[in-house]
Amino acid sequence: MTESKESTVRLLITCPDQPGIVAAVSGYLHKKNANIIHSDQHSTDPEGGRFFMRNEFFLPGLDMDGLEELRREFREEVTNGFVMDWSLNPVWKPKKMVILCSKVDHALMELLWRWKRGDLEADISMVISNHQDLRESVEHFVPFHYVPVGPSLRDKVTAEDTMIDLMGDVDLIVLARYMQILTPDFVNRFTCRIINIHHSFLPAFVGADPYRRAHQRGVKLIGATAHYITEQLDEGPIIEQDVIRVTHSHDVDDLKRLGGDIERHVLARAVKWHLEDRVIVDGNKTIVFRR
Amino acid sequence: MTESKESTVRLLITCPDQPGIVAAVSGYLHKKNANIIHSDQHSTDPEGGRFFMRNEFFLPGLDMDGLEELRREFREEVTNGFVMDWSLNPVWKPKKMVILCSKVDHALMELLWRWKRGDLEADISMVISNHQDLRESVEHFVPFHYVPVGPSLRDKVTAEDTMIDLMGDVDLIVLARYMQILTPDFVNRFTCRIINIHHSFLPAFVGADPYRRAHQRGVKLIGATAHYITEQLDEGPIIEQDVIRVTHSHDVDDLKRLGGDIERHVLARAVKWHLEDRVIVDGNKTIVFRR
Amino acid sequence: MTESKESTVRLLITCPDQPGIVAAVSGYLHKKNANIIHSDQHSTDPEGGRFFMRNEFFLPGLDMDGLEELRREFREEVTNGFVMDWSLNPVWKPKKMVILCSKVDHALMELLWRWKRGDLEADISMVISNHQDLRESVEHFVPFHYVPVGPSLRDKVTAEDTMIDLMGDVDLIVLARYMQILTPDFVNRFTCRIINIHHSFLPAFVGADPYRRAHQRGVKLIGATAHYITEQLDEGPIIEQDVIRVTHSHDVDDLKRLGGDIERHVLARAVKWHLEDRVIVDGNKTIVFRR
Amino acid sequence: MTESKESTVRLLITCPDQPGIVAAVSGYLHKKNANIIHSDQHSTDPEGGRFFMRNEFFLPGLDMDGLEELRREFREEVTNGFVMDWSLNPVWKPKKMVILCSKVDHALMELLWRWKRGDLEADISMVISNHQDLRESVEHFVPFHYVPVGPSLRDKVTAEDTMIDLMGDVDLIVLARYMQILTPDFVNRFTCRIINIHHSFLPAFVGADPYRRAHQRGVKLIGATAHYITEQLDEGPIIEQDVIRVTHSHDVDDLKRLGGDIERHVLARAVKWHLEDRVIVDGNKTIVFRR
Structure with a gap:
């Protein structure tokens, strides 16, 4: 996939596996009208294991200020209830x-x-x-x-x-x-x-x-x-x-x-x-x- | 991953790519308390391309009757609004x-x-x-x-x-x-x-x-x-x-x-x-x- | 190469490397009218190293008695002057x-x-x-x-x-x-x-x-x-x-x-x-x- | 093998396969006191096929004049009786x-x-x-x-x-x-x-x-x-x-x-x-x- 790097973000997540992670993340991204380009996930064990996710999506018009706002919102609306390591990385900034x-x-x-x-x-x-x-x-x-x-x-x-x-x-x-x-x-x-x-x-x-x-x-x-x-x-x-x-x-x-x-x-x-x-x-x- | 085959189902989806597919599917599976074991997806192009998804999950106690019910419900609650080819395949039935x-x-x-x-x-x-x-x-x-x-x-x-x-x-x-x-x-x-x-x-x-x-x-x-x-x-x-x-x-x-x-x-x-x-x-x- | 196994022999040689080994072996095989099918050799170092050779050849009509004779002759006519480990192995005898x-x-x-x-x-x-x-x-x-x-x-x-x-x-x-x-x-x-x-x-x-x-x-x-x-x-x-x-x-x-x-x-x-x-x-x- | 390039020559031979080629070549090289470093050969068919050989050897002190002499001698003493394409290539001349x-x-x-x-x-x-x-x-x-x-x-x-x-x-x-x-x-x-x-x-x-x-x-x-x-x-x-x-x-x-x-x-x-x-x-x- 040759995608534009502008407005494109990569979300990385690591957390204990538990039901509802994907639903919470994809629900949020859908609400933001994010266009998901790639998504990968892995669980070491659905019961008691660790869960890993990589999402690449774009939000037209997103810049560094918008990214800061997105991070704040993601923390509040999504990460609650999960013990989550996560990052939102701008693809346009090498x-x-x-x-x-x-x-x-x-x-x-x-x-x-x-x-x-x-x-x-x-x-x-x-x-x-x-x-x-x-x-x-x-x-x-x-x-x-x-x-x-x-x-x-x-x-x-x-x-x-x-x-x-x-x-x-x-x-x-x-x-x-x-x-x-x-x-x-x-x-x-x-x-x-x-x-x-x-x-x-x-x-x-x-x-x-x-x-x-x-x-x-x-x-x-x-x-x-x-x-x-x-x-x-x-x-x-x-x-x-x-x-x-x-x-x-x-x-x-x-x-x-x-x-x-x-x-x-x-x-x-x-x-x-x-x-x-x-x-x-x-x-x-x-x-x-x-x- | 060596998982039990009982109560385990594989969901395959093919449809035109559009926002909200993953949110709809994962939201539904979360509601059903399904435990997602593997999930893969691919889009030939997020804008105007085709979207493909494979989900492997288990629902404790699911049998063939339950699967029929699940198919009916999935059709009504999830596939609406998408032009979707899909199947729910029981892993316990080779x-x-x-x-x-x-x-x-x-x-x-x-x-x-x-x-x-x-x-x-x-x-x-x-x-x-x-x-x-x-x-x-x-x-x-x-x-x-x-x-x-x-x-x-x-x-x-x-x-x-x-x-x-x-x-x-x-x-x-x-x-x-x-x-x-x-x-x-x-x-x-x-x-x-x-x-x-x-x-x-x-x-x-x-x-x-x-x-x-x-x-x-x-x-x-x-x-x-x-x-x-x-x-x-x-x-x-x-x-x-x-x-x-x-x-x-x-x-x-x-x-x-x-x-x-x-x-x-x-x-x-x-x-x-x-x-x-x-x-x-x-x-x-x-x-x-x-x- | 799909060759007949009858009358076919494999010669393996290991010895200190020194000039003349190949000449002695190939001269002898030529004298016997042997038809060489494959030949490989390796030297760890041409000066002071060890030399290894594998020759696959056939001699029409060669049987076990003829092979015994060949071994006797090879020992006398070729191996002299070299400190040589060697074997002549009949391909027709697995x-x-x-x-x-x-x-x-x-x-x-x-x-x-x-x-x-x-x-x-x-x-x-x-x-x-x-x-x-x-x-x-x-x-x-x-x-x-x-x-x-x-x-x-x-x-x-x-x-x-x-x-x-x-x-x-x-x-x-x-x-x-x-x-x-x-x-x-x-x-x-x-x-x-x-x-x-x-x-x-x-x-x-x-x-x-x-x-x-x-x-x-x-x-x-x-x-x-x-x-x-x-x-x-x-x-x-x-x-x-x-x-x-x-x-x-x-x-x-x-x-x-x-x-x-x-x-x-x-x-x-x-x-x-x-x-x-x-x-x-x-x-x-x-x-x-x-x- | 990391060998010196000075005085080192590569001999390439292509000819109809027939008995005696290897004996003639290796006999000659032995007579010249050449030190063979590598030797490879291949026959498409020992009976009626084509034979290919690559020999890498060194002759201490060999220079371009000596190589010319070697080519002349090789032509006269070895290639006679074979319909042979051959070359002797000096490794020291890239x-x-x-x-x-x-x-x-x-x-x-x-x-x-x-x-x-x-x-x-x-x-x-x-x-x-x-x-x-x-x-x-x-x-x-x-x-x-x-x-x-x-x-x-x-x-x-x-x-x-x-x-x-x-x-x-x-x-x-x-x-x-x-x-x-x-x-x-x-x-x-x-x-x-x-x-x-x-x-x-x-x-x-x-x-x-x-x-x-x-x-x-x-x-x-x-x-x-x-x-x-x-x-x-x-x-x-x-x-x-x-x-x-x-x-x-x-x-x-x-x-x-x-x-x-x-x-x-x-x-x-x-x-x-x-x-x-x-x-x-x-x-x-x-x-x-x-x-």
Whole structure:
């Protein structure tokens, strides 16, 4: 569906499942004369489970003031009686996104290239790296900031503070093969707003150097995993995964090259879905309302 | 979701898209205290398009009499004002299904084997074939009927009449590599209730001997297509397709063998989805509410 | 290539890589007027690595006596000067194969069904199970033997001795979801001749109940792994792996059902390749000469 | 295998199959003390078929003069008695490649980006387009030439002559969504040296606007095909194909976007294989010695 983004809003809901949620929401939207474009829902269990909903609708003429009014009204008229996490997100206002990277460019360039083609609904204000290597490639698209990270924890905290200042308000931070471990403070500041690409099919080969270990183990498929970052490294909610077939004739460098293509696409899909409000976190898992 | 089938109903709706459909349906279901287990919807265009909905819900204690009452009430209270095709299908009453086959067994055996494991919600009353070859394999599972088809059109009509008598009431006819072309009369009697497996990735290699032609063309993937039968051979609404990679080293027999595995799975998925009321026909296309 | 099996032989070679191997082998085969049908080779490193070769050729009129003579001559004329593991396997004499299973039938039935269709070059003499559940399904194809396994190690050894007696000479033992851990003695007796299907994408979810753990982790793909059994559980050389996409809407039972289809195919491919002499073990890895 | 490119040569052979080819070739290479890195072969039929071989080997110290000598010697000592098409290609001398494009950038950028990363063994001297749109994107990597094509056949011939002058000696021309039909003269001048990406899974949707027609037909997978250009449009030897799953919820623009990703990868793989001498044309088919 190629719909206009003007006046279009996405409603996300998470709450304990109970009868009447859909009736309340759709009744309200009908009363407002909203035109529903897409609607998805999921219940982990109709009795005692959790309920998730994504609605995309448009209201002709809706602007930011109107959206504020809609939020107020929705809170009063619909959410009453439900213990509901919800948001109403304007499609015409793309999310603010920053990309962090180190020396390897494939995942980064895929994002920038897709963004330039209009395939990612984001406002990418900058790329930050702890190395200078990718400056030239990046500046063809967006500003590049070099924030080196020293060896001590104090250095790391200083670097993260610099990054926080640089980024300002940000809705999504994407780690496109950023090879620094972030502090728990940084991670918790951006809960469910940092997406990482891990170069293995998690939970296989958690940790460092997964392609070498995949080669040693003699696996017949290698993969990549996009997930939200939590304090537990490589343990956050998985958004997307994919694999590619390999054979005995591929050495470690081949696996890195082939795996790189999977990383590019897995990360691009996960970022696209997040930007389109298709991902809802449920504990350590995700609900992904794909098409 | 492993839900009880008792008291569970599936509601399918097709109608011109217009505001208020979801509100009307969900408002009614809420009033009835129905517990919605799954809900999917699709609109080809919110303005002037067509709207499709699948709802799975349960009403404790609902039996066939209650369902009749529900249908009556739904018609009066909900469908008014909408030009709506709809059905309320009891999950506890599996669809009546008959399989037609000829000499090749792989697609047939996959269906029977999955059915025996409880993976297909059907009441398979019989298998009918125009050859005796598969009698023994079939009778291990269900009754087998031999209905030969002579060379003339008159013979074909006679054979089809015999099959119609044998089948009685039937909700779904599956052509598991049945190598006879059905008459338009037969096809139209069972509109959107005959599923065929075509041994190519349609619309490539429409017609006879697709594997040989795929080999001659030197394609690098071969496939299979499950579709509803219409008067136009190989042109009916596609339900499911899949492919497998082949190389220069595979000859025509290899393609048949590899393609056979794809046929098995494509047909089994299409039949399963039909039985679970996941497929809605929209002109010459299908809406498939997969999970 | 659909070739006649009569007079056809497969030559497998493993040795340290060094110049002249191919020249020596192909020179000898040319001298014998052998008609080479397929030839594959692999070197882990042309300098100091290991070399692997698979040759399929036919010699008109070759029978078992002629093969013995060929083996003698090949040893004398070709293998001299190389530290070579090699075998010459008659294609017209299928390998002796036994399947072990417990209560779950999908992987077992896939093997029996493919074998009956002529897709597996094996002489399946029997199925052995530690439960009676699958007797009827099996006896439709081959003899079934019930060998229960008691709780103590002594019981296990007794059961394995019974199985060894029943099986007699055997080239390949397939564990089609056989839920007993074999003793090291048993495993070592049949080195590289026991293939197991593990119901996860190893090394993810090593150990018990992988589907439940996959569901808890929220992975977006599930898989299966066919591997040779070694003393280290789930750590033996991997022959084949595959995956299927799952979503948040699939519960543990769905994963078992979907995963079962992957298990069937992964195991069937691994067994087929072993029977066709396509798999060579290299330490804890496999070389698989697929087409 | 990451091997040094210096002194490394690839030998390609096509000839009627007959005993002794491998013995002659491997005997010669052994005599020369060549170190064989990879070897692949294929026979369409050992009796009366055609034989194809690809050998990658290195000879320490081999330079262009030595290669000329090797070619002379190989012709005299090996090819005698066989009706053999063959070539000895120096790996250290990348093929000269030119890309033609029009307005759409995705396939083009994928090639340039992979080339810049060192993933394509080519000397890309220029990009030629019949539109100015992509000049800036291209000039970041290589020179860009604008060669407009007027409406008449005479205009087309003039434009092709201009392109031939610009390109000079060229080993491979890649049509990265170049939207002009080439004249038979141009096509025949570069037999088996022009690779095109067709935005459908051929032979489905031969001709124009395949995504729109795929949408109308309601297919469940869309694909792309890389093939050599012949006088018969869309009918040349297929090198590579791939597909992606789509659903009822994707409109034509979605298909274009999703298909674009498949086009990128299918074309990149086909070009990479051609550059690495992995593709041999056999009539209207290809032998592809993938790893």
